[in-house]
Amino acid sequence: MVVTASPLFDSSSENIVPLVASIDVGTTSSRAILFNRLGQEVAKHQIEYSTTASKDKKKNQSQQKRPSVVGSVDMKKSVTEDQIFSAEGIAIKENEYLKIEELTDxxxxxxxxxxxxxxxECNPxxxxxxxxxxxxxxFNTLDNLNKERSENNLPLYKITCMGVANMRETTLVWSKKxxxxxxxxxxxxxxTRNSKLVTDKKxxxxxxxxxxxxxxxxxxxxxTYFSCSKLRWFLDNEPTVMDAYEAGDLMFGTIDTWILYSVTHNNxxxxxxxxxxRTGFMNLDTIDYDEELITFWNIDPKKIHLPKIVSSAEYYGDFNINDCLYERLSENGKTYxxxxxxxxxxxxxQGCLGDQSASLVGQMAFKPGSAKCTYGTGCFLLFNTGTKKLISKHGALTTFGYWFPYLNGEEQSQPHFALEGSIAVAGAVVQWLRDNLRMxxxxxxxxxxxxxxxxxxxxVFVPAFSGLFAPYWDQDARATIMGMSQYTTASHIARAAVEGVCFQARAILxxxxxxAFGGDGDKDFLEEVSEEAYEQSPLSTLAVDGGMSRSDEVMQIQADILGPCIKIRRSPTHECTALGAAIAANMAFKDEKDRLLWKDLKDVKKWVYYGGHEKGDQIGADELNLKVFESESSDEERRSHWKLWEAAIERTKGWLxxxxGL
Structure with a gap:
């Protein structure tokens, strides 16, 4: 049998089809995915965590009849006998690629x-x-696939490198010894256990x-989010942590550090x-720890081991697990x-990104002025500002988007910054409509x-169940539904709930x-700039992913609310966070010839979005992996609805x- 070249096969790559492995540790699950050049998943396995809430719920359900509708529980998850709800409120069941953590005696x-x-709390x-x-x-799935490919005289899959994406700010402490x-x-x-500590310090x-x-x-x-105050809480409240600190044995890190330390040959x-x-210890200008930031929390940098700050794409070490970790694996895991x-x-x-930055990369928001929005339980928006650091005057955070030092070109190889804004409630309002109102x-x-x-x-539905985040920042606000009449139906409320999420995304943008424009916040750059300025606008594309983004109807509502100057581009993969880590790992090879999947960021778009074709080529609809939504709303209608939203926000603020005293 003659093997012909395919888009996945490079004749210079020793008759193999290169893959990149990605580890993605979220708040509620861990997964590993193998990606090919097209950004497709060749192999995948995921484990959804159980929780103390789900444990109690399962125990209760074993003592009573299963309810017809699952009630919501705290912290994103509810469990029936055979399914669990994800962070986006989607019901998922076990299969060969997904397991739910089983609680036994x-x-x-x-x-x-x-x-x-x-x-x-999480168990490290x-x-x-x-x-x-x-x-x-x-790995086992890959071995089985390669057996089939060998029998059919096809080039074998080979993992070239591995990247990590992880939930940020989560704080762990361990012993150097x-x-x-x-x-x-x-x-x-x-x-939020550190809320009093933070308030007193402020x-x-x-x-x-x-x-x-x-x-x-x-x-x-x-x-309460950032790691600095969490570490201080550990020192103040856990004697064993303080003992390790005083003895010089205390190692501090976030999830990325913990994983890389534990599964590399060189620790x-x-x-x-x-x-x-995101720790609160790093100076954005020096890209290093800042003594003032550390000592501000009454921490002696000489008594604690802090991880070295590195780029998002460089060699960290080879995959390896120690005997202690090996013994914790299942029998199948040990065999594999x-x-x-x-x-x-x-x-x-050799690739590492915090989850929201990984999503920015996985959604190919590489161009300064592009933004991404992940619709999960809440929403996270990141706006790529390129190599320019902007300190927001309007409620956004400044963070790093990524740093790929081996890319060609001075600007491409420099650290890229991003502005970040978050919405407390997105998919959670959908869960509320489903579970509480049973709509x-x-x-x-x-x-x-x-x-x-x-x-x-x-x-107008303002879903401020736990206050308003960026750009309003009002913890005393609470959810409200306004403007109802006898004409109002369940569909109107459902639409208003979706619009409430979309309006908040618009407010952050x-x-x-x-x-980005240097405005004072009063002028609406999404509406009041000229057509010429639209072409030069630093904000032109919103890439979207997450549960709510899979709905064409919801994304069209978002496009109509944003207006004509911003196009919505939906990610072709459900796993863009993991894909971002894979891209980072691929870009860590110093020599472009060693980057077997993608030579540079432009090449990533070429393969993942356009199936290997150049952007200007004539390609069929089945080869284009993009879905783009553009506004269909009139200026008058859109601006009127925005003013109504702003009026509702003012009436929602300060409720508590x-x-x-009433």
Whole structure:
């Protein structure tokens, strides 16, 4: 049999089809994926975590009849006997590619637990074990695929490198002597146990110092999110952590550092810039730790081991697991890892990005002025500002988007910055409509229901269940539904809920465009610039992914709300976060000839978006992997709806403080 060349096969690559492995550790799951040049998933395995909430729910369900509709539970997940709801509210079931963490008498503690209201903890060893289990299973799948390919005289798949994407800010501490966690939990990014600590620190800090710290970090560090205050909480509340600190044995890191340290042959103790910039310890200008930022939290940098800050794409070490981790694997996992050790050369770990930055890369938002929005339980928007650092005056954060130092061209090889804004409630409002109001049985049904009416009929839904995030920043706001009449139907409310998410995305993009243009925030650059300025606008494309983005109806509503100057481009892959880590790993080869999948960022777009064709080529619709949405709304209608939204926001703000004492 003669093997002909294919888009995936490069005759210079020793008769192999190159793949990149990606580890993606999210808040509620771990996965490993093998990507080919087209950005397609060749092999995949995922483990969804159970939680203390799901454990209790399962126990209760074993004692009563299964309910017809699953009620929502805290922290994103609810479980029935045979399914679990993802972070986006989508019902998922076990299959050969996806497993749900099983709680047994032997494994009594789940990976996620909520010991007190507002406290969210993760088990570091569980996460590490599941990462390796996912990798082992994908290795086994790859071996089976290669057996079939060999029998059919096809070039074999080969993993060339590996990247990591991870939830940011989650804080872990472990021992330098043993390499094991000092306490059996890490503090997850959305944990709020440190709120009093943060509030007290803020109240004791002069405003000029607060501004200086923000200019250095790009962050409002007096927030419960960032790692600095979480580490301080550990030191204040866990005696074993303080003992290790005083003994010089304390290692600090986020999830990326923990994984890279634990699964590399050299125990690489590093953190890439996109993760390090979220600790509150790193100076954006020096790309290094800042003594003032560390000592501000009463931490002696000489008593603690901090990971080296590195780029997003460079060699960290070869994949390897120690005996202790090996013993935690399932029997199948051990078998697959042993086979991998015997049959495959070492795989270099050499790409690392925090999850939102990985999504920015995976959605190919490489051009300054492009932005991405991930619609999960909440929304995260990142706006690429290129090599220019912008400190927002309108409620956005400044962070690193990525740093690929080996790309050609001075600008391409420099660290790229991004503005970031977040929405507290996105997919969560869909879950609320489904579980609390029982308006539809599946989260996917919200788009069709919202499209049954041409507009919301004057209804405005501000989904501020836990306050308003960027750019409003009002913790006292609460969710409201306004403008209802006897004419209002369930479809109007569903549409208003979707619009509430989309309006908040527009508000963040409006704020970011003001930062980019240098405006004072009063002028709406999404509406009031000239046609000539549209062509030069620093904000032109919004790339989208996540649960709600899969709905054509929802994305058209988003496009209509944004208007004609911004096109919405939907990611062709569901796993753009993992794809971003794969792209980073591929770009870590210093010599372009060693980058077997994509030579540069332009080449990534060529293969993933256009199937190997140049952008200007005539290609069929079946070869184009993009879906683009453009506004179909009139200027008058769009501007009128925006003014109605702004009026609703003003009436929503300050609800808790206004009703205090009543």
């Amino acid at each position: 032997d494994v009594a503690e789940p990976t996620l637990r909520f010991p007190q209201p507002g406290w969210v 060893m569980n996460i590490l074990t599941y990462v390796v289990e996912c990798l082992a299973t994908t 043993t390499g094991m966690p000092i306490v059996d939990y890490g503090i997850v990014w959305n944990d 109240n004791a800090t002069p405003e000029d110092v607060q501004q200086r710290l923000k200019d250095k970090t790009g962050l409002p560090i007096f927030s 690489a103790f590093v953190s890439d810039v996109t993760n390090a910039s 890892i042993e086979r991998h050790r015997k049959c495959h050369p070492s795989i270099p770990l 539809f049985p599946r989260a996917e049904d919200v788009g069709p229901m919202a499209s049954q009416v041409k507009d919301s009929g004057g209804v 409006k704020a970011m465009s003001s930062d 403080s206004a009703t205090e």
